[in-house]
Amino acid sequence: MWFTKSGRGVWRGAVSASAAACLAVTGFAAPASASSGTAPAGSPPSGQVTQLPSGNTTYRTLDDYERDMQTLVREHPKLVKPLTLPYPTSTGRLVRGIEISRDVRANDGKPVFVTVGMHHGNEWPSGELVMEYATDLVQRAARGDRYVSSLLNRARLVVVPIVNVDGFTRNRRQTDTNVDMNRNYGFGWLPISTGGAAPWSEPETRNIEWLLSTRQATTFVTQHTCIQVVLYPPLQLEVGPTQDVARFEDLATRMARRYGPNYIPRDSAHDYETTGEAIDWAYFATRGLAFTAETCPDSGVERTFQTQVVDAYAEHRLAMFEALEATADPDQHAVIEGRAPKGAVLRIAKSFNMYTQPYPQSDGTTRPTAFGTTLTSDLNVSRSNGKFSWAVNPSYRPVPPYQANGVQPNQTGFYREPWILTCERPDGTVLQRTAVNVNLGQKVKVDLRQCERNFRKKSH
Numbered sequence: 001m002w003f004t005k006s007g008r009g010v011w012r013g014a015v016s017a018s019a020a021a022c023l024a025v026t027g028f029a030a031p032a033s034a035s036s037g038t039a040p041a042g043s044p045p046s047g048q049v050t051q052l053p054s055g056n057t058t059y060r061t062l063d064d065y066e067r068d069m070q071t072l073v074r075e076h077p078k079l080v081k082p083l084t085l086p087y088p089t090s091t092g093r094l095v096r097g098i099e100i101s102r103d104v105r106a107n108d109g110k111p112v113f114v115t116v117g118m119h120h121g122n123e124w125p126s127g128e129l130v131m132e133y134a135t136d137l138v139q140r141a142a143r144g145d146r147y148v149s150s151l152l153n154r155a156r157l158v159v160v161p162i163v164n165v166d167g168f169t170r171n172r173r174q175t176d177t178n179v180d181m182n183r184n185y186g187f188g189w190l191p192i193s194t195g196g197a198a199p200w201s202e203p204e205t206r207n208i209e210w211l212l213s214t215r216q217a218t219t220f221v222t223q224h225t226c227i228q229v230v231l232y233p234p235l236q237l238e239v240g241p242t243q244d245v246a247r248f249e250d251l252a253t254r255m256a257r258r259y260g261p262n263y264i265p266r267d268s269a270h271d272y273e274t275t276g277e278a279i280d281w282a283y284f285a286t287r288g289l290a291f292t293a294e295t296c297p298d299s300g301v302e303r304t305f306q307t308q309v310v311d312a313y314a315e316h317r318l319a320m321f322e323a324l325e326a327t328a329d330p331d332q333h334a335v336i337e338g339r340a341p342k343g344a345v346l347r348i349a350k351s352f353n354m355y356t357q358p359y360p361q362s363d364g365t366t367r368p369t370a371f372g373t374t375l376t377s378d379l380n381v382s383r384s385n386g387k388f389s390w391a392v393n394p395s396y397r398p399v400p401p402y403q404a405n406g407v408q409p410n411q412t413g414f415y416r417e418p419w420i421l422t423c424e425r426p427d428g429t430v431l432q433r434t435a436v437n438v439n440l441g442q443k444v445k446v447d448l449r450q451c452e453r454n455f456r457k458k459s460h
């Protein structure tokens with residue numbers, strides 16, 4: 001029913017009603033109540049949340065966010081590591097985040113869940129929810145919570161609570177160059193009024209491109225307010241469903257149920273059509289599952305810090321545990337494994353072109369603009385026996401609907417486009433290069449004996 005097309009205004013209301021009905025009849029079991037304090041180890045936390053993990057009762061300032069992230073790093077150096085994104089904003093501010101995992105400083109190939117807040121600088125609850133979840137995970141892991149510790153043994157969380165810091169400090173949606181970050185991603189981009197002068201024109205957007213291009217983010221969630229939806233690609237009705245629509249529906253439904261009975265999981269195009277959003281580029285470039293989660297109190301409930309952050313966090317953490325569990329699930333990514341010399345660096349990379357939609361260019365023609373995308377990430381071989389297991393996105397990339405010759409809807413295929421794996425000395429000398437095809441849920445063993453032989457030889 002999701003892909004039936006009709007008048008947009010009518011459609012939106014109709015989907016809301018039917019989707020709500022769908023959710024009502026599935027008989028979703030709510031998380032256990034506070035009285036079941038004996039929840040088995042290995043279950044997500046349950047019960048009422050009467051205060052935030054931070055104990056905060058008001059919104060953070062930018063300084064508060066930065067201080068809180070520094071404190072987590074300082075107090076939990078094995079669990080938390082700082083992250084600074086490479087491109088300062090147009091006013092020179094840096095965008096910061098943290099990484100959270102067991103033995104976080106080891107570059108060990110765990111699957112990665114990236115979650116960010118505040119593409120829109122006036123959606124303050126989105127940053128708070130992201131920051132509180134990071135705080136919650138660290139607190140629980142530090143006190144030995146078995147469920148969270150198990151997840152952090154198997155996955156890495158990367159958190160950037162405020163990606164549009166200039167917009168946040170001014171409490172406005174756009175960046176200081178008056179661009180809506182979430183219309184500036186290059187894939188399928190169009191020159192709408194808030195989309196920026198060109199695809200990827202904004203440093204804030206390029207930061208997220210870098211973040212998702214330089215690690216194997218198998219799940220990505222960008223938080224917004226104020227609707228009750230969990231959205232996934234595509235952004236436009238005409239392109240049809242993505243190749244991974246069933247996986248998207250499944251995880252979006254699980255997250256939406258955690259958020260509450262009124263939350264609707266659906267593709268973004270059926271919420272409203274846009275262009276140049278983060279999730280569309282993220283999925284078609286990396287094949288990681290990418291979601292826009294919008295939280296909002298029920299209609300009629302006053303929007304306050306209590307309702308939009310404290311109350312919302314009780315559900316948000318459960319939705320995020322669904323996403324983190326999906327990240328850790330080997331059926332939802334691919335694995336490259338094998339043996340390499342201890343001390344070697346393994347790197348996988350691929351490069352390809354992606355396209356905007358066709359639009360009138362300065363030379364008078366109407367055509368898409370191409371832009372290059374390079375995905376690259378690395379792993380340090382640190383075990384003495386040289387064994388490694390690397391959770392990656394599948395090498396098979398979904399054929400995108402935006403191509404060099406315009407919009408090509410209803411794609412069902414994947415490019416057979418291997419990861420190029422190199423085995424290197426720490427100084428970057430490449431000792432072996434091999435192509436790796438690996439599909440969703442698959443484990444592929446690579447033979448790196450040539451690298452092992454060469455690694456032992458003296459470099460000259």
Ligand SMILES: [Zn+2]
Pocket residue numbers: 119120123223224225
């Ligand atoms: Zn938003």
